[in-house]
Amino acid sequence: xxxxxxxxxxxxGNGRWAEQREKKRVKGHEAGAKVxxxxxxxxxxxxxxxxxxxxxxxxxxxxxxxxxxxxxMKLLQKYLESELDNYIQNNIRFEPIGDIRAxxxxxxxxxxxxxxxxxxxxxxxxxLALNYGAHDEILRAVNKIKNCQNDITEAxxxxxxxxxxxxxxxxxxxxxxxxxxxLLWQAAYAELFFSDTLWPDFTTNELGKIIKxxxxxxxxxxxxx
Numbered sequence: 712x713x714x715x716x717x718x719x720x721x722x723x724g725n726g727r728w729a730e731q732r733e734k735k736r737v738k739g740h741e742a743g744a745k746v747x748x749x750x751x752x753x754x755x756x757x758x759x760x761x762x763x764x765x766x767x768x769x770x771x772x773x774x775x776x777x778x779x780x781x782x783x784m785k786l787l788q789k790y791l792e793s794e795l796d797n798y799i800q801n802n803i804r805f806e807p808i809g810d811i812r813a814x815x816x817x818x819x820x821x822x823x824x825x826x827x828x829x830x831x832x833x834x835x836x837x838x839l840a841l842n843y844g845a846h847d848e849i850l851r852a853v854n855k856i857k858n859c860q861n862d863i864t865e866a867x868x869x870x871x872x873x874x875x876x877x878x879x880x881x882x883x884x885x886x887x888x889x890x891x892x893x894l895l896w897q898a899a900y901a902e903l904f905f906s907d908t909l910w911p912d913f914t915t916n917e918l919g920k921i922i923k924x925x926x927x928x929x930x931x932x933x934x935x936x
Contacts (some may be wrong), residue, residue: 712926713879713927713930714926715759715878715879715880715925715926716760716761716762716879717760717762717763717764717767717878717879717897717899718760718762718764718882719764719765719878719881719882720763720766720882720883720891721751721764721885721890722746722747722765722767722884722910722913723883723884723885723891723909724765724884724908724909724911725739725740725742725743725909726739726740726744727739728910728911729742730908730914734876736779737779737782738784739911740786740820743910743911744786745908745911746911746913747813748794748797749915750763750795750915751765751801751803752801752814753915754803754835754837754918755803755919760835761835761836762837763835763837763838764808764837764839765837765838765840765876766840766843766891767841767843768841768843769840769843769844769892769893769920770809770846770892772829775831783856784814784815784818786819788818788821790821790912791805791822793841795823795824795828797931798825798832799829800855801834801835802833802834803837804829804830804832804833804872805826805829805836805837806826806837807838807840807841808839808840808841808843808873808874809841809843809873810843810847811842811848811907812914814842818870818917822841824880836875840893841892842892844893845892845893845894846876846895848873850870851871851873852868852871852873856871861907867904868896869896872896873920873930874894874897876881877897877899877900878894878897878903879901879925880921880922880925881893881894881898881901881902881903882903882905882906882921883915884906884908884909885907885908885909885910886906886907886909886933888905890903901926902925904921904924906921
């Protein structure tokens with residue numbers, strides 16, 4: 712039986728969820744942040760799940776309206792500050808991925824602080840992908856090792872990435888069927904599940920059903936069995 716040791720989720724649909732309720736888009740992001748906590752706590756209780764990587768802010772999201780981006784930055788700061796105790800209580804280690812140099816000094820400090828204060832936790836690893844894009848991640852990895860005297864190997868490139876762990880199960884909510892530049896290297900053999908549910912409506916029950924379906928899949932990794 713397959714085990715979903717590394718689950719990655721593209722959390723799509725916050726804005727549409729709010730618009731359907733005739734609310735401002737930011738209200739969808741607030742609702743989505745609550746679901747992040749619920750899903751993370753659920754995964755932390757499943758001993759088979761080792762890592763949960765959530766697509767929180769992409770390199771392309773800077774193109775959104777300025778006020779929405781500013782709100783997302785404040786929401787992220789608030790989320791991290793409020794979740795620190797919860798991470799520690801649930802033995803969750805926080806490891807952000809992406810190029811955080813684009814964020815404010817205050818937010819960078821908060822990210823590093825939460826990472827350092829949860830470094831001792833040995834349960835679930837929760838990664839938020841922040842200012843993350845797979846193309847950018849791969850380019851930065853190549854630049855790290857481009858001066859190597861030997862031929863670059865797959866292992867060398869993999870170890871230079873922000874996320875060094877292959878994805879078993881990749882889920883996208885919100886109804887679209889694309890990867891949107893998320894973990895393209897790590898998801899090479901991931902099983903893909905697409906849900907029509909908008910992220911603020913995504914529940915632990917739906918995640919549990921997806922994981923159950925995943926366990927029944929025959930994963931061949933390019934082979935016959």
